[in-house]
Amino acid sequence: MSGDRFSLLIIGGYGTFGGRLAQLLGDEPRLRLLVAGRSLAKADDFLADLRSPKAGAGRLGSNDLGAWLQAVAFDRDGDLVEQLTRLKPDLVVDASGPFQTFGDDAYKVVQACIGLGIDYADIADSTGFVAGIGGLDAAAKVRGTFALSGLSSLPALSFAAIEAMAPEFSRVDAVAAGIAPSSHVKIGLNVVRAIATYAGKPVAVWRDGRKASGRGLIDDMRVVIAPPGAAPLRSRNFLLVDAPDLALLPQRFAGLQSSFTGVGTEPQALQRLLALSARLVRLKLLPSLMPFSPLLQRASHRFAVGDHRGGMFVRLDGLDAAGKSLTWGWHLIAEGDDGPFIPITGVAALVRRLLQGIRPEAGARPATEELQLADFEAEFRRFQIATGIRRENEAACPPLYQRVLGSAFERLPPAIAELHSVGQAGGARLASGRARTERGGGLLARLIAGIIGFPPAGEDVPVAVRFAADGETEIWTRNFGGKTFRSLQLEGKGRDRHLLAEVFGPFRVLLALVPDGEKLRLKVRGWRFCGLPLPLFLAPGGDTYEEERDGRFHFHVEIGGRLTGLVVRYTGWLVVE
Missing domain, CATH: 2.40.128 (Lipocalin)
Structure with missing residues (x-):
């Protein structure tokens, strides 16, 4: 603790998700919130907007009574030990990315934190990064620190939903999950770049009980997201994306037969064009969609049509205790601009638990068992977010x-x-x-x-x-x-x-x-x-x-x-x- 406040350093603190995390935690008086990025000027401008009464409406309380906010410069390619020693954070949250492009020295921030005895968490959605963080487990345990990766929608929230449904199953055969962002949400360039890295490329999935090769942004499935009691989202196709769940699910369920993680964007016509572009990559007519990331981002902003609603689903197929076929689905719908807050609700829940003295065990691992669905739902109460579980194939025929x-x-x-x-x-x-x-x-x-x-x-x-x-x-x-x-x-x-x-x-x-x-x-x-x-x-x-x-x-x-x-x-x- 730094003085009487818990010191939290957010790398990428004025970005798409780091900025929203700062908004969500900005009313917490027990926090010293360090909003960090390469540009100190941008961090200062962000905090000026955050402190304004307009920014606080509906999200934050008075900043005079909330977190102690400070803009700081932080360069992940600079001297990490010097920067972290000077800033003295109790917890570092990496909300930058794309984690898929961090290169050979991908874990240098994590290693620096562990070496200094600083706890670490991130919202990584890169399969390789999240699955590989366990290689630092021994070092983290020696230092008595924790390093949690993937504290985001996929895999932390999806696994929390899975664990809420799994007790109803004697055997889980298939797991599918997907995210459906609102077309009116301004998607960050790093998010687009992350998706572009695997467009048209092989994605490791589970089929027929064994590891197989899927096709990024080409393979698809159609889903209707419909939490009980909420107006459903329109039916849409979800295109296969490379998410940590695909690597972690076979470890969770012995005998798993199939897995899928996808994204379903609106308008669907634009998504079909994206799938066509991914096919050009697969046919080697294009080397990659990475150079087109800025163009794809602008197109997603320009063609913002349809309802301003987003959602997420997680579906399990298998057998119940009597050996009968069973399908359950967890559904989420977020109204308006609330959807982009979902990926950082897990970090917010972790911080609130730390402030209550509830601390994860030391070690480095994917963040798939740290939070329960109730922890996320407590954060959802600040937003217009509806969630619920549906039993999809009832044996009886209710009214x-x-x-x-x-x-x-x-x-x-x-x-x-x-x-x-x-x-x-x-x-x-x-x-x-x-x-x-x-x-x-x-x-x-x-x-x-x-x-x-x-x-x-x-x-x-x-x-x-x-x-x-x-x-x-x-x-x-x-x-x-x-x-x-x-x-x-x-x-x-x-x-x-x-x-x-x-x-x-x-x-x-x-x-x-x-x-x-x-x-x-x-x-x-x-x-x-x-x-x-x-x-x-x-x-x-x-x-x-x-x-x-x-x-x-x-x-x-x-x-x-x-x-x-x-x-x-x-x-x-x-x-x-």
Whole structure:
């Protein structure tokens, strides 16, 4: 400890991830935070912005009451012993990179820290660097220090998710993990360079129970990221990336059959172009994508389209205790600019544990067993981040809404959960109540309402709804004062996975089920006409939700669009008979 404060040196402290770590820890009064980089001027400018009230909003408390912040110059190619001796850190965090390009003397910072008895951690995502740090284990133990590598999304967070799910399995056969950054996040050049190093090059993976050669940024898998209770990300392809998990997983699971780590970027068209470029490298028509890293970075910034949301998934396939096939998936979605904070939440959790006197064992190793999922989730509470685990292949067939919502179904108010607890095939329920209906006046709105059979406008109309389960489909038959119309509801498949699909004649509307306090909101995420996808901005929408009020189920359904205006709105209550 330096005086009364714990001294933390962040190498790359004003960079993409080091800067965010400084933001996340800047409100901690027990810290002396040294923001380091080659340019002292850039470090000073960064801290000036960090100390501003605007920077602190929502992330940091008052810096007068928070960490003691200092900008310092640090050159990893200079005299490391002299610099570290002068700065006297208790912990060094290397947030620079790309670790893939550190060369023959890749561990010189780690070795200098160990030699001086200084603890070390990094957010490396280089397979070779993370897997090889164990070569310094004996030296670290002699000095009584720890050196933890890979305290990032892959492998620290992914392994924490794996360990949360593994007890449910008697055998794990396959592990897949992937990161889906928001297209609106400004990706740092070092991140792009790291990816470019293995584009089109062989990547060591596990297939059919043995080591095999994958194709970087070419091999792929399609995944829908959908934490229970959150609107899913759009289905996307993930391209194979070289991550430490690929080397570490076979050590964790004896008999592992396959492994995959990937990245799924938006827009997908740009990612397909990246995959094509990787194929040119594989065919030796290009030596490498490294020279194109600045161009790739600019392209990712220029084509920032789509939702400002990012995510991550980890999936395990294997057998349960009874020997039956089992698939579980851990999912994460981060809203807006919160996604880039995820890779440094592990370091933040480590620092907070150190401040509480909880210290890792001495030694040098990959950071795959240091933190539990709960440690990360404690850091996630500062952000708009939703996480959860889904059991993907239930042996039984639970009610439709429970299948779509997963564990979030348990959080529904009782009146909503009761109404949607239609049994398995052959089950049916009836609910009745009163409603108020409104109809749009436009010609197209009247035409659509007539085709589907929506009820006419009315006040205090008696309403009855019959819910019938037919296999994996529910048939909803609604009767408003003698006017009947029907729709089919089912769970989306393939690209529409984890969405509720409601079918009205030739139209299929895709809905995300999102619990919101006492309400269950239904948000339109897409629609089809005779199976053909239609533009989302033209989709029928409106404020549609269910809620519990005074212990009774209430509904508010609004259907309309840009072209039609209001088609129909009906609100009211139901009681299950």
